[in-house]
């Protein structure tokens with residue numbers, strides 16, 4: 001009898017201590033056999049997932065160790081339950097070593113693609129001699145990554161081509177990861193499904209101000225494009241996030257694109273493609289050093305409604321030198337980051353929360369159909 005009581009007490013104690021609150025949004029709470037209302041067997045490696053999505057990784061062979069480190073965290077914190085596939089892209093063929101060692105990090109499907117040459121080279125209209133002079137000039141001014149040509153190809157690829165790679169043809173949402181990033185919190189729900197159900201097109205963790213020396217003529221070029229394509233701006237309120245003077249100058253606010261979870265349909269839309277094409281012809285990817293982050297963010301701010309862009313405050317994330325760390329007491333039970341060090345406390349990352357201050361543009365409707 002006493003032993004029965006003891007067992008009962010022990011059971012109760014265990015139930016109290018073992019129960020950990022999850023960070024799943026309240027309306028997605030489900031019994032254990034399902035995640036987000038989806039039978040867990042849908043997340044087995046070979047199953048058809050509720051959302052056609054993948055991790056998309058542009059990476060060099062030389063970054064194998066940092067890639068494994070990032071994958072270990074993605075797997076432990078999230079993907080061992082969800083098994084979303086990985087698509088690795090490279091401007092060179094991946095080595096057998098890279099393929100074998102990354103594949104060994106996950107049960108999920110992994111594919112490896114080489115980027116078509118026309119997506120990673122100088123377009124015919126670029127004056128390469130002048131581009132070289134511009135790099136030297138930026139170097140003299142002390143601009144970060146001033147001299148590197150590959151960095152510029154990388155930014156142009158991420159701005160206008162990654163979503164056209166044939167390995168992504170059957171994919172609707174992507175989650176960008178880079179080598180050496182860190183994921184510091186358990187993610188107990190499916191962010192792809194979360195976005196899909198709510199009609200969210202773009203998700204970020206950190207938003208910063210860009211270095212103005214890398215984009216001297218970007219904003220002027222965007223304004224020219226908008227003058228001849230006014231239908232591009234579906235969200236005029238976005239200007240107040242991008243500019244402090246009514247659109248005259250760009251304040252540099254951008255979503256830090258080394259983390260992105262996004263809808264590929266957004267980038268594949270005729271509006272985005274026309275925008276990218278206009279920027280590309282202006283030459284700033286090579287004559288300056290336009291980053292894919294401001295290019296994506298300007299489009300997201302002006303093309304998407306406030307509600308179509310989501311701050312994943314609950315995802316603990318680190319890319320040197322910034323971190324996003326959730327602030328709630330609940331998150332301390334599932335994270336190993338320091339909330340006091342989160343970028344949101346820093347003036348340089350004030351763009352992160354500023355997005356939330358924009359006026360709502362549509363009634364709240366969390367029950368949007370899938």
Ligand SMILES: Nc1nc2c(ncn2[C@@H]2O[C@H](COP(=O)(O)OP(=O)(O)O)[C@@H](O)[C@H]2O)c(=O)[nH]1
Pocket residue numbers: 057058059060061063089090091092150151154177178179258
């Ligand atoms: N395959 C390939 N990947 C690259 C190249 N340059 C950068 N990357 C990848 O592009 C992403 C951004 O580059 P990174 O060096 O991290 O730039 P930063 O985050 O702006 O400092 C990372 O995932 C890199 O692995 C390149 O020349 N070839």
Ligand SMILES: [Mg+2]
Pocket residue numbers: 178258319
């Ligand atoms: Mg990086």
